Amino acid sequence: MxxxxxxxxxxxxxxxxxxxxxxxxxxxxxxxxxxxxxxxxxxxxxxxxxxxxxxxxxxxxxxxxxxxxxxxxxxxxxxxxxxxxxxxxxxxxxxxxxxxxxxxxxxLPDLEWDDSLLPRREQAERLVRRTLSLASEFANQEWSPDVALSDNPTAAAWQLAAIAPVGPIDQIALLRSDSMAALLDNIIELTEAAGESLAW
Missing domain, CATH: 2.30.130.40 (LON domain-like)
Known part of the structure; x- marks a missing residue:
C-alpha cells in the first residue's frame, strides 16, 4: 500500500x-x-x-x-x-x-506472458485491426488500423487493449483483466461486439 x-x-x-x-x-x-x-x-x-x-x-x-x-x-x-x-x-x-x-x-500483479498465448494474441490483433478499419469508415479514429505494436508480447497485448475501438467502460473491463489469457479473451469479445454494432 x-x-x-x-x-x-x-x-x-x-x-x-x-x-x-x-x-x-x-x-x-x-x-x-x-x-x-x-x-x-x-x-x-x-x-x-x-x-x-x-x-x-x-x-x-x-x-x-x-x-x-x-x-x-x-x-x-x-x-x-x-x-x-x-x-x-x-x-x-x-x-x-x-x-x-x-x-x-x-x-496489481503484472500479467505474465506465455508463448502458448501467441495464436490468441494474433487473433486479437487481426480482429482489432479489421474493426479499426471498419470503424474508420464511419468516423475518424484515434488509432490507424496499421499502427505498429511493440515486439514485447506483453506490451503488444496492452497496446491492443488500448487501440481497440471500444468505449471507456469496456476499457475498464480490459484494465481489470486478471491474467494475460483473460485480457486477450476480453479484447476479442469486446471488439467483436463493437464490430457487430458497426455492421448494423
Missing part, C-alpha cells in the same frame, strides 16, 4: 501506452510541482465514473494506472505533458484532497 497523488480523467490509461495531458487547474499544477520535485515523477490516473474533470466532486472508478511523466512543456496558459502508462493500481481509500486528489493504492 502507498499513498499516491491522483488525476481523475475522462479517459483510460493503459500500461505501455502514452497519453497527452493539458493541465490548467490550480490543484493539478500544485500536484505536478510536487510530483516533479520527488522522483520518480509519477501519479495515478483513474477514469471518472460520473461528473466533470474540472472542479472536483466527480465519482471515480477504483482501477487505474500509474503515469510516469516523459515530456513536459509550459506554454503561457497551461502545462502540457506526455505520460507513459506503467503499473496497474487499485484505489483502496480516497484521502482528503491536498488540494489535489490523493488515494491509498495497491499495485
Amino acid at each position: 502507498t499513498t499516491m497523488p491522483m488525476f481523475p480523467l475522462g479517459s483510460v490509461l493503459f500500461p505501455y501506452m502514452p497519453l497527452q495531458l493539458r493541465v490548467f487547474e490550480e490543484r493539478y499544477l500544485v500536484m505536478l510541482a510536487r510530483v516533479l520535485d520527488s522522483p520518480p515523477a509519477e501519479f495515478g490516473i483513474v477514469l471518472i465514473e460520473r461528473g466533470q474533470e474540472v472542479g472536483g466532486g466527480e465519482r471515480r472508478f477504483s482501477i487505474g494506472t500509474v503515469a510516469r511523466i516523459t515530456q513536459l512543456e509550459a506554454p503561457e496558459s497551461y502545462l502540457g505533458l506526455v505520460v507513459q502508462g506503467e503499473r496497474r493500481i487499485e484505489v483502496t481509500e480516497w484521502m482528503p484532497e491536498d488540494p489535489h486528489p490523493l488515494a491509498t493504492v495497491r499495485e
Whole structure:
C-alpha cells in the first residue's frame, strides 16, 4: 500500500501506452510541482465514473494506472505533458484532497506472458485491426488500423487493449483483466461486439 497523488480523467490509461495531458487547474499544477520535485515523477490516473474533470466532486472508478511523466512543456496558459502508462493500481481509500486528489493504492500483479498465448494474441490483433478499419469508415479514429505494436508480447497485448475501438467502460473491463489469457479473451469479445454494432 502507498499513498499516491491522483488525476481523475475522462479517459483510460493503459500500461505501455502514452497519453497527452493539458493541465490548467490550480490543484493539478500544485500536484505536478510536487510530483516533479520527488522522483520518480509519477501519479495515478483513474477514469471518472460520473461528473466533470474540472472542479472536483466527480465519482471515480477504483482501477487505474500509474503515469510516469516523459515530456513536459509550459506554454503561457497551461502545462502540457506526455505520460507513459506503467503499473496497474487499485484505489483502496480516497484521502482528503491536498488540494489535489490523493488515494491509498495497491499495485496489481503484472500479467505474465506465455508463448502458448501467441495464436490468441494474433487473433486479437487481426480482429482489432479489421474493426479499426471498419470503424474508420464511419468516423475518424484515434488509432490507424496499421499502427505498429511493440515486439514485447506483453506490451503488444496492452497496446491492443488500448487501440481497440471500444468505449471507456469496456476499457475498464480490459484494465481489470486478471491474467494475460483473460485480457486477450476480453479484447476479442469486446471488439467483436463493437464490430457487430458497426455492421448494423
